[in-house]
Amino acid sequence: MKKVLIALSLCLALGATAAFAGGDAAEFYAKRCGNCHGEDGSKTSGPSGGVMLKGQSAEDIKAKLMGYKDGSYGGKRKKTMMRMVEKIDDKMLNDLATHIGGF
Numbered sequence: 001m002k003k004v005l006i007a008l009s010l011c012l013a014l015g016a017t018a019a020f021a022g023g024d025a026a027e028f029y030a031k032r033c034g035n036c037h038g039e040d041g042s043k044t045s046g047p048s049g050g051v052m053l054k055g056q057s058a059e060d061i062k063a064k065l066m067g068y069k070d071g072s073y074g075g076k077r078k079k080t081m082m083r084m085v086e087k088i089d090d091k092m093l094n095d096l097a098t099h100i101g102g103f
């Protein structure tokens, strides 16, 4: 019985951590990206540079974010995004891509 309880609380603890990690990226997006790209990534006018994040896969978003970081990707307004990703670590970029891929 004790073992079952330990296993159960381990599962709960792991589940809680995973949920928190996801919440982290969601919060980060809402604070730092949503203004330009829209809460759900569907904004294409004004500061978004005409691009739509919604509907793109997590893999595509991740490749683009990494591309902004190393300067290998971007359009007319790539400087805006290069400044944006400069200080974001790869793990958060990865989490953001996963979050955006779910829009």
Ligand code: HEC
Residues within 6 Å of the ligand: 029, 032, 033, 034, 035, 036, 037, 047, 048, 049, 050, 051, 052, 053, 061, 064, 065, 073, 074, 075, 076, 077, 078, 079, 080, 081, 084, 096
């Ligand atoms: C100041 C407005 C602004 C903010 C804030 C901003 N972006 Fe952008 N984003 C842009 C613009 C402008 C472009 C188009 C840049 C270009 O010409 O390559 C863009 C492009 C992108 C693209 C590439 C889309 C494509 O299909 O080419 C991704 C992915 C992206 N942004 C993600 C993010 C994430 C994640 C954040 C938050 C960390 C963020 N952006 C914050 C303005 C912004």
